[in-house]
Amino acid sequence: MFILKRTLTDILSKVEIVKIIGEKNIPVTQIHFDSREVTAGSLFIAIKGLHSDGHKYINTAVKAGALSIVCEQIPDHCSGNITYIQVKNSSFALGIISSHYYDHPSSKLKLIGITGTNGKTTVATLLFNLFRGLKYNAGLLSTINNRINDQLIPSTHTTPDALQINRLLDQMVRNKCSVCFMEVSSHAIDQKRIEGLEFAGAIFTNITHEHLDYHKSFDSYISTKKSFFDHLPSSAFALTNTDDKNGRVMLQNTQAKKYTYSLRSMADFKCKVIENSLEGMELLIDGNNVWVQLAGTFNAYNLLAVYAAASLLGEDKEKILPSLSALKTADGRFEIIRGSNNISAIVDYAHTPDALYNVLTTIVSLKSSQTRVITVVGAGGDRDTTKRSLMGIIACNYSDKVILTSDNPRSESSNAIIEEMVKEVDEAEQMKILKITDREEAIKTACALANPGDIILIAGKGHESYQEVNGIRYPFNDKEIIKTALSSNKLTS
Secondary structure (H helix, E strand, O other), X not given: OOOOOEEHHHHOXXXXXXXXXXOOOOEEOEEEOOHHHOOOOEEEEOOEOOOOEHHHHHHXXXXXXXXXXXXXXXXXXXXXXXXXXXXXXXXXXXXXXXXXXXXXXXXXXXXXXXEOOOOHHHHHHHHXXXXXXXXXXXXXXXXXXXXXXXXXXXXXXXXXXXXXHHHHHHHHHHOOOOEEEEEOOHHHHHOOOOOOOOOOEEEEOOOOOOOHHHHOOHHHHHHHHHHHHHOOOOOOEEEEEOOOOOOHHHHOOOOOEEEEEEOOOOOOEEEEEEEEEOOEEEEEEOOEEEEEOOOOHHHHHHHHHHHHHHHHOOOOHHHHHHHHHHOOOOOOOOEEEEEOOOOEXXXXXOOOHHHHHHHHHHHHHHOOOOOOEEEEEOOOOOOOOOHHHHHHHHHHHOOOEEEEOOOOOEOOOHHHHHHHHHOOOOOOHHHHEEEOOOHHHHHHHHHHHOOOOOEEEEEOOOOOXXXXXXXXXXXXXXXXXXXXXXXXXXXXX
């Protein structure tokens, strides 16, 4: 591990300090908020998380060699040779301290944050691939993976923790990256994981009902997203989708330079879909025709956001447009797998009502009159329950056959989740439904039911290579399952 050496004085600047006990000018060799990772000379930051409180592990960190502790509550019994720094918010402090420790890496490249309910991964990934295609050294922080040029680093969260973000950004700077594209989730904003970062730009894709188990209300969810734009500096750009009714809300209080993109109204960046098929689209972007390999109006929005952001980063449209034509979909995002018997399978991460609606209406609009749509879908456990019945209704409204199955049930019963998805579906529409809890069996059944020319949609997990049940992640990959299930038909992709 690459170890930097800083002092507490170096890294506490701009941190809201309530009280300090002990010597401030001491060395810090590493920073940790997990006591199990603490080594001699470490600074331990006690975070109050959703499931555990780091303050309970302060003594464990001290025994492991921590010389300094950042916390919201100083322990009743302090070790004499340890420095304790009391702060108002440990999560906020972690972001600021991490940035100081790695010498502000976000200021040494152009960091672009992408936020919204749907489209974050696609926009971030397409931007990364576009700039790599234009020969830039570039970084990516996304749900699917993190990348530093051609180096692949597995991803565990949509947005990593503040310490990991700064560590990765520091590695990007060391590898001469001039730009980084980063998904910014509402959880990350609320949990202060992006504090201390200097963004050169921010993109808003859209917002629909999601994560209400966490944010409790839609207004709170919107407010959290908006706060990202509220804190942008005047040197940054703020790019928003004005076809979303909350798009302009994001710009209300930002100091950043404001830009808009749209398919339906006046905007700084405009796009029109000329031709749409499963093989791709012809788009008219700012008066220029371009053929792209992605399908669906939702992808027209994603590509327009990419074009706009690349333009705002100084690229010439004469270079951007040909590069758009070369881009392919992100892993598990409307990813088409074809069988030689003319059965098409589409694997998509759609796990919200709006995303499922976008994918299914795109399929329905592009299919022939003889083509049937068979949808395999579930809903995640321990997450927003209000979307389950909506997803059941949408699946039935736009499919000829629906197989309701497990997603990531986590600690919940898969059967109970499926029943919640069914309960508000019209009685007549329920005739379309099969309930198969085992996801692999559900995918195999969809293949068995498909006739030549049919389209199978496998929604909800996309790129994920696991299924989470009762706290354990078992290996599971929708794409591999569908390929195996159709292998007897000499599948080609």
